[in-house]
Amino acid sequence: MTRSIINYRKATIKDADQISSVLIDFYNMKDANEASEAFISEMEKDFHYIVALQDDVIIGLVTWLSHGLPKHGLFELDRICLLSEARGKGVGKGLINELIIDADKWYKSMGENIRKLYLLTHEDNVDAHIFYEKVGFVHETTLEDHYYKDQNERVYSKFFR
Numbered sequence: 765m766t767r768s769i770i771n772y773r774k775a776t777i778k779d780a781d782q783i784s785s786v787l788i789d790f791y792n793m794k795d796a797n798e799a800s801e802a803f804i805s806e807m808e809k810d811f812h813y814i815v816a817l818q819d820d821v822i823i824g825l826v827t828w829l830s831h832g833l834p835k836h837g838l839f840e841l842d843r844i845c846l847l848s849e850a851r852g853k854g855v856g857k858g859l860i861n862e863l864i865i866d867a868d869k870w871y872k873s874m875g876e877n878i879r880k881l882y883l884l885t886h887e888d889n890v891d892a893h894i895f896y897e898k899v900g901f902v903h904e905t906t907l908e909d910h911y912y913k914d915q916n917e918r919v920y921s922k923f924f925r
Contacts, residue, residue, distance in 0.1 A: 837879030
């Protein structure tokens, strides 16, 4: 069986149905309506969505947003998720690479450079820790009870020069 090529591109509002399928498969969203509303709301708030496609079907996505002034070069990986069948095949790594390329273009369009990409992940999400470290992130600190009581969050960062 031949593996299809994975393509990456920026998401558009027209992708809402396929993106909601990925969000439902990965996150605790009750239905397609909630997932679609989350996507549309984030797009309206200037979240940058990048999708991974296989045979024109969205199989994963990553989102990022800038923080502070462009001269700070600080941006956050807000969400990365893949359909179950796409996991463990390099798609996540590809999405991280595409996020960095997209952010670099965005910052350069304002005459600035990327400096730091960071993310938060649950302390007990060991698979995520392994993945992020594998793609070059460093565990910077742990935030105690950050979102929920008795649920710590790890801060991972990747630095650029």
